[in-house]
Amino acid sequence: MERFQKEKYIAQLSIDCVIFGYKNKELKVLISKLSYGEGLWSLPGGYILKTESIDEAASRILKERTGLNNIYLEQFRAFGGKDRIIGSEYREMVRSGLKSFDPDRFDDEAIDWVTDRFVCLGYYALVDLNKVNPKMGEFEEFLKWEGVEELPHMTHDHNSIVAAAHKALRQNLDEQLIGFNLLPETFTMKEVKELYEAVYDKEFPMNNFQKKILGLQVLERLGKKYTGAQNRAPYLYRFKK
Amino acid sequence: MERFQKEKYIAQLSIDCVIFGYKNKELKVLISKLSYGEGLWSLPGGYILKTESIDEAASRILKERTGLNNIYLEQFRAFGGKDRIIGSEYREMVRSGLKSFDPDRFDDEAIDWVTDRFVCLGYYALVDLNKVNPKMGEFEEFLKWEGVEELPHMTHDHNSIVAAAHKALRQNLDEQLIGFNLLPETFTMKEVKELYEAVYDKEFPMNNFQKKILGLQVLERLGKKYTGAQNRAPYLYRFKK
Incomplete structure (x- = not known):
């Protein structure tokens, strides 16, 4: 060798x-x-x-x-x-x-x-x-x-x-705004929230969290994510490059 | 040598x-x-x-x-x-x-x-x-x-x-709260404000600034600083060790 x-x-x-x-x-x-x-x-x-x-x-x-x-x-x-x-x-x-x-x-x-x-x-x-x-x-x-x-x-x-x-x-x-590097290309708001909760080890109420993240104007909203489940289909987002 | x-x-x-x-x-x-x-x-x-x-x-x-x-x-x-x-x-x-x-x-x-x-x-x-x-x-x-x-x-x-x-x-x-390391042992609130303004290169309105700094509860108020000048004598403060 x-x-x-x-x-x-x-x-x-x-x-x-x-x-x-x-x-x-x-x-x-x-x-x-x-x-x-x-x-x-x-x-x-x-x-x-x-x-x-x-x-x-x-x-x-x-x-x-x-x-x-x-x-x-x-x-x-x-x-x-x-x-x-x-x-x-x-x-x-x-x-x-x-x-x-x-x-x-x-x-x-x-x-x-x-x-x-x-x-x-x-x-x-x-x-x-x-x-x-x-x-x-x-x-x-x-x-x-x-x-x-x-x-x-x-x-x-x-x-x-x-x-x-x-x-x-x-x-x-x-x-x-580096957290999106940890997520796949597209994600739901719930997934972003869960990521933040994992990093900070605390819970964030969904309404405030979504308002804050969308307010940053760095996400692009795509279509809805249909899973076939009964509940409401959530939107998918993507980070604006 | x-x-x-x-x-x-x-x-x-x-x-x-x-x-x-x-x-x-x-x-x-x-x-x-x-x-x-x-x-x-x-x-x-x-x-x-x-x-x-x-x-x-x-x-x-x-x-x-x-x-x-x-x-x-x-x-x-x-x-x-x-x-x-x-x-x-x-x-x-x-x-x-x-x-x-x-x-x-x-x-x-x-x-x-x-x-x-x-x-x-x-x-x-x-x-x-x-x-x-x-x-x-x-x-x-x-x-x-x-x-x-x-x-x-x-x-x-x-x-x-x-x-x-x-x-x-x-x-x-x-x-x-490391800024106090830059100041002498005792100082006025105006001096703290001026220090912050020098570090951040922007102005802080005195009322809000004093409220914020005192709210941190890290300063001890000492006597007034008499300078012999006509204006009101300001309080001196010291950082609680």
């Missing part, structure tokens, strides 16, 4: 991605099960090439992991505790995992590089979960979507990173 | 500080005149020791530059354009400046390190300008407070960093 080319990347600086999706009235995050040991979960992430900007790196990593271009993506903060990795049990697990992996790919110097202290730049992404085709990273067994309130304990400070991303998402949802 | 010990620091990662102060009804930023050449201005900044967290590094740098402990400090975003320094005229100016500086302090390897591409973590700080005793960095001629709207062209993307910090300050001023 090809040697890991650490010299191509900026050392001690990584990107971790909180990829938000929305399904079954729940805000979800894409997390990966690491192959180093039992119960090791982590956020998808990667390194920054010396020849790309940090935003380009984040877009590239997200494309590699989701197959999607033009994802809505926002850098929200850097995480730089001095104890990130250094000295932790996890570090030894990674070191022995890498040693047993493939000596042609990871020599001792590369292992030192990968297990050094890293400052992480946190990005969150909003995706239409139905369009994503999650792809595993090198040391991952599988990926899965998990409810933001039901995440397992993750390595490093990844649970704190998700909490900070969720906070940033709440602050930006209203202001920047 | 002592050799610059680059091995103590994380490479390619720096901290730049937007230090906000407030004087003469104007929001000001502390900027430094660099000694490398004519008209070179920059934000105060520094590197991150491998043994300290990024927040500790920012606090240390701010203490070194202002003499103050316990400054209000907020990380607001990372700046990582691929063209930060690399290939710019400025880089050559810095290289030749460092070469002529002191070969015992900066050898060729150290000069390469300092002039490599850096990703910068932006922090903004709010200080009582009267308490600050600005201290020059190694390659600075002098520091000065300049109005946020009257800044000279600065090196790299430092003008954009200030603009982003100003935006973050506006977003946080109300929510987190």
Whole structure:
């Protein structure tokens, strides 16, 4: 296997991605099960090439992991505790995992590089979960979507990173109308309301909510959605591009 | 002079500080005149020791530059354009400046390190300008407070960093009641209003403003401020700790 080319990347600086999706009235995050040991979960992430900007790196990593271009993506903060990795049990697990992996790919110097202290730049992404085709990273067994309130304990400070991303998402949802990135192309007003309720974890009365959202004048009303059910068919909407 | 010990620091990662102060009804930023050449201005900044967290590094740098402990400090975003320094005229100016500086302090390897591409973590700080005793960095001629709207062209993307910090300050001023960090220990309501007007660059009618600020219940009213002038003496306030 090809040697890991650490010299191509900026050392001690990584990107971790909180990829938000929305399904079954729940805000979800894409997390990966690491192959180093039992119960090791982590956020998808990667390194920054010396020849790309940090935003380009984040877009590239997200494309590699989701197959999607033009994802809505926002850098929200850097995480730089001095104890990130250094000295932790996890570090030894990674070191022995890498040693047993493939000596042609990871020599001792590369292992030192990968297990050094890293400052992480946190990005969150909003995706239409139905369009994503999650792809595993090198040391991952599988990926899965998990409810933001039901995440397992993750390595490093990844649970704190998700909490900070969720906070940033709440602050930006209203202001920047980014929530529609989580929905399919067309949706009913009830679906928008349920999305907001999932993100903010509180209920919004339908009348006020619909008035507020329509007042923003960013939605285009399409035909009615006939489901064959007895109740009144709701209108479908689409976000004006 | 002592050799610059680059091995103590994380490479390619720096901290730049937007230090906000407030004087003469104007929001000001502390900027430094660099000694490398004519008209070179920059934000105060520094590197991150491998043994300290990024927040500790920012606090240390701010203490070194202002003499103050316990400054209000907020990380607001990372700046990582691929063209930060690399290939710019400025880089050559810095290289030749460092070469002529002191070969015992900066050898060729150290000069390469300092002039490599850096990703910068932006922090903004709010200080009582009267308490600050600005201290020059190694390659600075002098520091000065300049109005946020009257800044000279600065090196790299430092003008954009200030603009982003100003935006973050506006977003946080109300929510987190951080504005009082810019004022002296005691102040009149008029002074608070003028501060808000300077930060948001718009006027607030006094009656509504006073009602809103007092409604937050974070201020303690002290005695009246007698100035000897003919007009009514205003109350002095203090932020409840």
